[in-house]
Amino acid sequence: MTLKQLEAFYWAAKLGSFALAAERLHVTQSSLSKRIAELEQSVGASLFDRSSQRAVLTELGQRVVPIANKMLALSDDVRNLVSVEKGLQGVCKFGISELGALTWLPPFVAMLREAHPALVLRPYVDLARQLERRVARGELDFAVAPGPSQDSDLHTEVMSKVRFAWMAAPARVGANRLLRPQDFEKHPVITMTEDSGLTRAFDAWANAQGLQVQRILACNSLMAITGLTVAGVGISFLPADYTRAWIQQGTLVELGSDPPLPTLDYCFLFRRDDVRDLVRRLRDYVRQVVNY
Template structure:
């Protein structure tokens, strides 16, 4: 019995798929199957029933699963205790929203490289629901996305909260304009696609106001959405601190609505029961580095001093 065999069995059982487990461990499916077969030969027990279209864990496999989890956790703790600088190895595949990617994500990467130089980061930038599905399927170690998530398969911890404001180009609507149902019928509302956490929050807000949006446009990129609004195509909801440089530059105008849009909270989400050191460590680093008040380094207005806001980095 080896750690690699137990690791192959554990992830195949937890993820319910040999192919997904192999991808997570960066081995071929045949290599993963061989390790599990060798473990079954060593124990003299079948750990998976392979008679159907999908392999199903057996009673013996269920009994082994908890032991395997404990052994793998001990191995991770041993590495952490003996050598903090290189405790985490291998790869970490995780999901982030575009907003995270364009604000404080570089500082997270720098911190991880400092503390865990042997850990390879594999971020995936996508919309909220897409990342939640991948996380539930076990294709990701964790995700930093808007929430909260209602799935019992996922655990979460709040990272920060952002205030949102309606915005338009000044040539379309003047700053301070109080939006009415007439405005929403006369001006196209541009939103992210339905998989985005912001869109879900917007739809909830609109439903509470019994507001119909007859001229909605859909975009799957926050950067492209901002560019479209600045070009005068329509109005949209943006995180206030994130687009503040464009407001100061006169490229966007803040609008008012009653009631105000809902704030949007961001969460560090992981699979319930996943106690691996890589998840614990990256969660702790995330909570320390998260700072949504940072401007995108791609913007010419970026780099100016900004006041710390909700979710700012904690020293």
């Protein structure tokens, strides 16, 4: 019985898929299956029932999962003693929203390259709900996105609070700088799709006010929505600090509303059962540089 065999078994059990477990552990699916078969041979019993198309844990396999988790956690503790001196190594796949990629991602990457040159970073940019799904499935080690997540398998920690404000081209709104309920019938609202954390927050705000909104589901790009707003296609809700340059140039104006848009939490998301020191340490690095 080896740690690699236990690791293969544990992640196949937790993710419910040999393919996802192999991707997480950066091995081929055939290698992962071989390790699990070797573990079963060592134990002397089957841990997965392979009689159907999808492998399912046997009763013994279900009892072995928490034990494997403890053994892997102890192994990780030993590795941590070494990693403190040698630095983090391996591959880290993490998710990030577009706003994060446009703001704090460069200093985050630069900091880690200097502190942990042997660590390979593979960022993945997507909308909040997609990132949550990938973290929950084990495809990503963690993600930083608008939250909190409603997935009970994920742990959420607030990294930053971002103020959003209504934005428009000056020509579209004229001298009016305060949005009234009837303005939302007059001005199209440019948003992302429902997978966006921003859209979820806006929908909750609009429903609370009983607003009838004329919406344009334009695209899933913050930069494109900014461009469409500058062009006068409609109004949008954008991060206040992010749009400061356009406001200073006079191509956008900030609009008030009563009540104002909510402040949005950007959160660090990871699986509750992921006890690796890698995740905790990278969370601390994110906290140092996160700035929207």
